[in-house]
Amino acid sequence: EDQVTQSPEALRLQEGESSSLNCSYTVSGLRGLFWYRQDPGKGPEFLFTLYSAGEEKEKERLKATLTKKESFLHITAPKPEDSATYLCAVTKAAGNKLTFGGGTRVLVKP
């Protein structure tokens, strides 16, 4: 059975304190791994797609990396506006659907 697990469930950071979020997956035939950001009361907002092990993508203070078993979302020198829930999801080679992890709630204090 396909499984996506995110850790930690919650993360409290001081402004400027860099950290990493983990997304581990067990999927046969991975087609893509997605990272989304979700603010309270809103829908998920697309951040990145990673296709193969070794790939990296960056956007402002966020950097996503992918290995054969997990992905990391690195937040460098976070600001309070980076506070959100970060969701990881995968899609399979033969599938049309996203399977999500439970998310990591990030709170950045000034």
Add this chain to the structure above:
Amino acid sequence: NAGVTQTPKFRVLKTGQSMTLLCAQDMNHEYMYWYRQDPGMGLRLIHYSVGEGTTAKGEVPDGYNVSRLKKQNFLLGLESAAPSQTSVYFCASREIVRANYGYTFGSGTRLTVV
């Protein structure tokens, strides 16, 4: 360009009542999806559609029905609402070709069944 629009945004139902949630997208996307989001459970797929006139079951389809009569609209129906269907419902869409570019989500419908 509105993207994905969900109506209503909030609704309170009594047990046994029925309702329909509407999702509309203006991006000419082929694929559309209905997810529910519950605390500690993440986003779970209810039903999806790969094109006009087609529907398929997702992970948690029981108690829901869907229809895709027009390409731009995807309806989610609850025939007899139960408290277990209290949740936040999200609609998403994507195009066929750029499948990995990202799914576009609506802003959600918060449903409470009492």
